[in-house]
Amino acid sequence: MTFSAKPLLLVSAISLASLPLSWAEDTDTHLNNDPINETETVADAPEITVIATDDEPDTDTEAGHEKGKITVEFSIDEGETDSDDDDDVKVTIKKNGRELSQEETDAELEQWEQEIMETLDGAFRGTPRKGIFALQQDRDGGFAELGFGLKYSDGLTMMREGYEGLEFTTEFNIGIQLAGLFYEYFSASDNRGLFGYNFYNSDWVGLDLIVGKEHYDFADDKEDKLLLPIEVRHGDWTGGLRSTVYLGPLVVQGQVRREISDYHNGYTASLQTGTNIQIKNLNIHGLVGASYQSEEVMDYYYGVTAAEASSNFAAYDPGEDIRYNAEIGASYPMSKNWILRGQVNYTQYSDDLVNSPFWDGDNTEHLSSRIMLLLVM
């Protein structure tokens, strides 16, 4: 391609309103100039509605409209061979008819670039890097929760574990992290205590190496006459990878774990996805997911060997298990340390699981709910 010796004017008169590149909605402040009658009660007083804005007032907006346009000119110099000191593309900015100096042009371009990046970041993120989107490396710390409340289950589950009906319950949760190493435990969760290391983290993805128990000991109570003939099933230690992906308002979490304590050498996997909405200070969330347990895991915990078979427990050889779950919950901050939290959980178990002699329930569909008052420390 040949250019004329004179710098070629490629683009001229790109008019830009000097509005900041922000997708934040303009917010109005409702001004009420009427005096309030001093004898009126508060309820009768005019109500002020203040719509939140975290942005600085845009004092340049009006001026920008009035003063008009910014002209940007790009010119390409068909000069000699490239060198570090020779810019092929020259940018000239004219503001209100005045051509900006090189330093002012550089500053202007840098500001535009920053505004564009912030806009893109805000657009895809939905929320800037605050709250749940804050960077992982800034998250060293921890919390503990003590809770009490009521829970309800419409049917039994695993023998010696499940419950049915309405019960008073307590809850204990803890999470702690230091230099990427973490421990978390949620007593109401199917997942037991978990040790881990967050080895990769970006705006979109968090990757953790995890180690923890997935199942409790079973048939280990020597006072339990019914289960005495059954060989003890030990709680298994499993290790694997957990990934949490943040896609705008959607969170997707998956994990794959293999047993490392050499009891059954099986593996498990799960995938969960959910989202959260805020209505005033109430936070409502919903999630759906699926979990998988390999045949080795099923055999070890839910199978009955020929040697164990009796009139109480028929021999049983289950296949692999896939279960589906859904959850809807709400959390409301009552104070800086107290939360009211309620949730409803639905689980659809596989026939291979429900048909186990060690499974007390006979329904594949299971509904449970709880409402808790949690003290957060």
Next chain:
Amino acid sequence: MFENMISNRGQLAKTILALFLGLAAALLDPVHAETTAQLDLSPERCVALNEGQTCYQTVLISWQADHPADYCLVREPQEAPLVCWENRSHGKAKMEFASSETVTFRLRLTDKVSQRDIDVAESAVIVTWVYSDTKRRRNSWRLF
């Protein structure tokens, strides 16, 4: 030049009188005198669940000053008043507060004569949260 101005007794007396009247006017002018006022917001704290979330709270505003004048409530850093009261010494209002950060409000006295605005009291609604970024892990079994 100053000596020339007060070269005779008559001029001197007039100058002293003018200075005295000016001083008296300034002292008697309630706007220029020091104004004492109090601005109360209730509640003063708004609690959101997670750090960075917008916090919502109905806030009752009440203020009292030691003399009637024109007052406005201003939310920092905005300059436009949210609500104004004319020739009042106290007032009340209700506000639907929503912000992800602590916000300071000021009671502003407007001097009609000089057209000057003087901030005579201030108070803040402190935004706080249950789970700070350091409390809650981003990747966790409990996603929400």
